Amino acid sequence: MIDKKLAQEILALPIKAGADFSEIFIERRKFSSLSLRNGKAYSANSGVDMGLGLRVICGDRILYSYTNDMSPSALTGLSKDAAEAVALKEKSHIKDFTQKKYESVHNVLIPPLSVSKSVIFDKLRSGAEAALGYSSLISEVMTSFSAYEQEIGIYNSEGLFTEDKRVRTRVSVNSVAGDDNEKQTGYLAPGAFAGYEFFENLDFDSLAADSARSAVTMLGAGPAPSGRFPVVIENGFGGVLFHEACGHGLEAIYIAKNTSAFAGRLGEKIASDKVTAIDDGTVPGSWGSLDIDDEGTPTTKNLLIENGVLKNYMCDNFYGKKLGLSSTGACRRQSYKFIPIPRMTNTYIAAGTDKREDIISSVELGIYCKNMGGGSVNTATSEFNFAVNEAYMIRNGKIAEPVRGASLIGRGSEILKNIEMVSPDRASACGMCGAASGSIPVTVGQPVIKVSEMTVGGRA
Amino acid sequence: MDMKYIKEFKEMLFEKALRKGFSDCEIYCERQKSFSVSIFRGEIEKFRNDISMGVGFRGIKDGKPGYAYTEDISPESADFIIDKAYENSSILDPDEEERLFVTDKPYPEVETYSEAIESLSNEYKTDIAKELEKKAYEYSEKIETVNTTAASGVSETYIANTKGMELYKISNSLMAHINVVASDGERKKTGSEIFISLDPGELDTDKLVSAACDKAITALKASPTESLRGRVIFKNEAFCSILEAFVQNFYAELAQKGLSLLKGREGTKIASELITVTDDPLMKGGYLSAPFDSEGVPSSVKTIIEKGVLKTLLYNLKSAEKDGRESTANGFRSSFKSPVSTYPTNFYINKGELSFEELLKELDTGIIITDVSGLHAGANPISGDFSLLSEGFLAEGGKIVRPVDGITCAGNFFELLKNITALSEDLKFSPSGIGSPSFIADGITVSGK
Numbered sequence: 001m002i003d004k005k006l007a008q009e010i011l012a013l014p015i016k017a018g019a020d021f022s023e024i025f026i027e028r029r030k031f032s033s034l035s036l037r038n039g040k041a042y043s044a045n046s047g048v049d050m051g052l053g054l055r056v057i058c059g060d061r062i063l064y065s066y067t068n069d070m071s072p073s074a075l076t077g078l079s080k081d082a083a084e085a086v087a088l089k090e091k092s093h094i095k096d097f098t099q100k101k102y103e104s105v106h107n108v109l110i111p112p113l114s115v116s117k118s119v120i121f122d123k124l125r126s127g128a129e130a131a132l133g134y135s136s137l138i139s140e141v142m143t144s145f146s147a148y149e150q151e152i153g154i155y156n157s158e159g160l161f162t163e164d165k166r167v168r169t170r171v172s173v174n175s176v177a178g179d180d181n182e183k184q185t186g187y188l189a190p191g192a193f194a195g196y197e198f199f200e201n202l203d204f205d206s207l208a209a210d211s212a213r214s215a216v217t218m219l220g221a222g223p224a225p226s227g228r229f230p231v232v233i234e235n236g237f238g239g240v241l242f243h244e245a246c247g248h249g250l251e252a253i254y255i256a257k258n259t260s261a262f263a264g265r266l267g268e269k270i271a272s273d274k275v276t277a278i279d280d281g282t283v284p285g286s287w288g289s290l291d292i293d294d295e296g297t298p299t300t301k302n303l304l305i306e307n308g309v310l311k312n313y314m315c316d317n318f319y320g321k322k323l324g325l326s327s328t329g330a331c332r333r334q335s336y337k338f339i340p341i342p343r344m345t346n347t348y349i350a351a352g353t354d355k356r357e358d359i360i361s362s363v364e365l366g367i368y369c370k371n372m373g374g375g376s377v378n379t380a381t382s383e384f385n386f387a388v389n390e391a392y393m394i395r396n397g398k399i400a401e402p403v404r405g406a407s408l409i410g411r412g413s414e415i416l417k418n419i420e421m422v423s424p425d426r427a428s429a430c431g432m433c434g435a436a437s438g439s440i441p442v443t444v445g446q447p448v449i450k451v452s453e454m455t456v457g458g459r460a
Numbered sequence: 461m462d463m464k465y466i467k468e469f470k471e472m473l474f475e476k477a478l479r480k481g482f483s484d485c486e487i488y489c490e491r492q493k494s495f496s497v498s499i500f501r502g503e504i505e506k507f508r509n510d511i512s513m514g515v516g517f518r519g520i521k522d523g524k525p526g527y528a529y530t531e532d533i534s535p536e537s538a539d540f541i542i543d544k545a546y547e548n549s550s551i552l553d554p555d556e557e558e559r560l561f562v563t564d565k566p567y568p569e570v571e572t573y574s575e576a577i578e579s580l581s582n583e584y585k586t587d588i589a590k591e592l593e594k595k596a597y598e599y600s601e602k603i604e605t606v607n608t609t610a611a612s613g614v615s616e617t618y619i620a621n622t623k624g625m626e627l628y629k630i631s632n633s634l635m636a637h638i639n640v641v642a643s644d645g646e647r648k649k650t651g652s653e654i655f656i657s658l659d660p661g662e663l664d665t666d667k668l669v670s671a672a673c674d675k676a677i678t679a680l681k682a683s684p685t686e687s688l689r690g691r692v693i694f695k696n697e698a699f700c701s702i703l704e705a706f707v708q709n710f711y712a713e714l715a716q717k718g719l720s721l722l723k724g725r726e727g728t729k730i731a732s733e734l735i736t737v738t739d740d741p742l743m744k745g746g747y748l749s750a751p752f753d754s755e756g757v758p759s760s761v762k763t764i765i766e767k768g769v770l771k772t773l774l775y776n777l778k779s780a781e782k783d784g785r786e787s788t789a790n791g792f793r794s795s796f797k798s799p800v801s802t803y804p805t806n807f808y809i810n811k812g813e814l815s816f817e818e819l820l821k822e823l824d825t826g827i828i829i830t831d832v833s834g835l836h837a838g839a840n841p842i843s844g845d846f847s848l849l850s851e852g853f854l855a856e857g858g859k860i861v862r863p864v865d866g867i868t869c870a871g872n873f874f875e876l877l878k879n880i881t882a883l884s885e886d887l888k889f890s891p892s893g894i895g896s897p898s899f900i901a902d903g904i905t906v907s908g909k
Contacts (some may be wrong), residue, residue, distance in 0.1 A: 010669065028532070032544075034551065035719060040553040041551045041552045042552065042553070042554065043552075043799060044527065044548035044549075044551050044552055045527050045528065045548065045797070045798075046527075046528045046529075046541070046544030047528055047529035047530060047541065048530040048531060053533060059503075059509065060500075060503060061503065061505060061506075062507070063506075063507040063509075064506065064507070064508050065509040066512065067512070067515070068510065068512055068513060068531045068532070069512070070532075078509075081509055083733075084585070085507050085509075110711055111614055116547075116549065119463070121551055140717065140718055156863025181721070183721070183842045183843050184843060185842055185843075186838070194535050195463060224847075226868070226905060226907030227907060227909075228688055228909070257500070257605065259605055261648070289810060317672040337510070338581075339508075373838075374837035375834060375836040376834045376837065380641045380648050380649075380650050381647070381648050382647060383651065383839070383865075383866070384849075385833060385838060385849035385868075386834065386837050386838075387834070387837035387838045387840075389848070404845065405840075405847050405870060406847045407834070407837070407838045407848070407868055408847070409849045409866065413638050428783060445876075455866065455868070455907060455908075457848075457849075457869075458870060458905070458907065459871065459872075459905045
């Protein structure tokens with residue numbers, strides 16, 4: 001995407017001034033979106049993102065600058081500024097580029113930007129009608145489509161040159177049930193590392209109707225109780241529990257800085273025997289997957305926890321090196337505007353052996369969480385919180401009435417030890433994860449799990 | 461901003477757009493330049509020096525808007541965004557006609573730019589971050605890890621349309637941030653503080669350090685309380701976060717779509733008589749002060765709630781037209797990439813008369829919520845329900861007796877507004893321009909042990 005000679009010139013200036021490593025991340029991304037309200041198109045957008053980020057590492061220091069003025073003078077100017085900020089040490093030189101090519105495991109069939117918005121519109125409208133038709137209590141349905149085609153190039157002072165293309169397509173439906181005094185929502189948003197074919201093959205009408213069902217169910221629900229209860233969490237998006245409670249704390253940046261409750265604990269038992277957890281960036285077609293990460297390392301299937309024992313962290317080159325560990329291909333950034341750091345890709349708790357029926361029937365009085373909302377964590381303390389969008393009471397071993405407004409809180413380090421039962425039927429769901437290197441696509445996943453006791457914050 | 465370059469691009473874009481069949485069009489151009497330096501263990505850990513620029517295009521065809529944007533300011537991209545904007549416009553099915561804006565009325569003067577900040581050297585900013593870090597480690601041996609950042613940024617906006625409007629604004633600020641982890645050997649707790657200002661002279665590093673450190677150290681001794689339902693104090697900063705999560709209910713655009721429970725409530729009582737809310741884009745030193753919004757409408761100060769009565773919602777040009785009234789100049793784009801939507805400016809609950817100590821006496825016994833987290837998940841902006849992981853203090857007999865954590869506070873935003881019984885004078889703004897004083901609210905559920 002830029003002339004190799006120019007790339008070499010940009011990389012060389014900081015190295016000559018004494019830096020250990022320099023890297024160019026160049027990106028051009030085409031974006032398209034369409035949103036409907038009750039079947040009528042109300043927002044449509046398209047655009048081009050383009051720019052270059054220069055990362056320079058000098059000892060423990062990271063210098064990062066970006067620009068979208070791609071003129072040779074502006075780019076070498078960026079590099080000169082970075083060189084000036086590097087303290088003079090012994091001089092070094094950069095290696096010639098060897099291009100690395102990787103076969104993509106993803107099979108993108110229809111570039112989403114090539115599809116007419118009127119075709120996308122028809123399918124979004126059909127979904128909106130399905131949700132509106134589900135019940136007369138549905139007052140509002142938002143359906144939307146968004147997709148991008150991102151081309152990146154990475155050049156670094158160690159001679160790496162590689163390119164990649166990421167194509168992602170996602171749709172969402174948000175149904176609102178209620179009147180002017182009370183409203184409840186049901187939200188579903190699947191996506192994939194894929195082109196338009198993902199939407200074409202999706203039964204969007206059923207998905208839309210299911211979001212309407214969730215909203216209507218919650219409309220009749222009483223408030224969730226508050227206090228300590230056993231909690232059963234459904235498979236799929238329930239994996240957000242692990243993502244927040246533990247996943248972030250296993251990112252090498254927090255380990256290297258000693259701001260994670262899991263720092264220095266490799267080989268220790270940090271979870272119950274039932275817990276095996278994996279971050280796998282290689283899953284074909286999955287929303288959180290990548291062929292190579294954002295510093296050019298191929299992604300891997302990374303075993304994080306095996307039968308409760310901490311086996312590995314999620315590492316990039318910079319923070320991995322500080323810990324004496326190899327990159328696991330987990331270095332990610334939202335765009336050229338962000339310094340890349342170790343992040344999650346597709347993260348999940350592996351399948352167990354406890355039957356779903358046995359899990360429910362083991363609870364005398366507790367909460368069953370069918371649909372989770374988002375959450376957040378303070379990695380230093382491992383205190384997390386997340387919302388439950390669709391919850392039910394469990395009474396005498398049976399799923400009983402729906403309850404609303406529940407949130408779950410706790411400490412990751414404690415909750416992992418309290419995972420008592422894990423079912424065999426694992427499922428995944430996609431989301432956007434926000435952290436220092438921006439908002440990136442990830443999937444979360446798990447089978448049905450039972451946590452022996454958690455604090456439930458409801459209003460009753 | 462290289463105005464000559466941008467104006468040439470504008471001329472080319474407008475010419476291509478009119479030829480394509482748009483009847484009117486607009487260019488919204490943003491340029492941001494920022495510098496930041498982060499310190500970790502006495503050394504520069506992160507050093508950033510960024511420039512970004514982008515163009516948002518809006519063309520009008522048959523009364524419908526067509527949006528597209530680009531960061532690549534080239535003739536090829538101009539063709540791409542005009543084609544895509546045209547397609548986007550043809551698919552839309554809006555209820556009302558979209559119009560571009562021009563006015564003869566004068567624009568207000570607002571102080572948003574400081575030469576003093578522009579003249580600060582990178583070394584000066586680096587020293588601020590180093591000083592904050594050093595002072596934090598010296599503050600207490602319980603302080604285990606410190607991260608500090610100093611930054612400055614300048615943002616320019618240029619808007620022009622085929623109706624003859626042409627506007628430019630520039631703003632800058634200085635920012636200092638500290639984040640500390642305190643440890644007693646067993647537990648860890650974090651504390652952070654942020655400073656943002658147009659006046660470098662206002663920076664008090666001692667104050668910033670002690671606030672962040674005290675917060676983390678105090679919280680080390682925290683534990684959950686028994687669950688209870690009743691009166692709590694929301695500390696100013698904690699309620700800023702909650703207000704921010706629910707502020708969209710004041711957008712006329714969302715009310716018209718049936719997505720706000722404040723729909724049709726203008727002129728009625730929606731809050732306690734103690735509550736007056738203002739949206740003030742002209743505030744000196746306000747984080748979101750601006751002479752005009754992203755549609756070029758001149759800014760003015762608005763009273764949103766007066767003694768509990770809802771006076772007006774926030775309008776952009778389109779939502780105003782729909783309700784047959786004037787825009788309140790709240791038609792903002794979140795960036796050049798985004799279509800015009802509705803956003804508040806400096807939006808705050810006016811302060812009361814009590815000092816915080818008097819508020820505490822008034823509470824007598826109960827929980828003080830000082831920090832809430834997980835708002836993107838634990839607050840439902842449409843229903844008003846919230847249930848949030850919280851920290852704070854337990855008060856007995858008008859005195860703080862111990863810190864509290866591992867609790868949630870839950871309630872409903874709309875009910876809370878009505879149940880405010882006492883208001884402090886300690887108005888404080890969050891970095892996103894939302895302000896609140898501390899106050900007592902009834903009917904809140906606290907879940908603990």
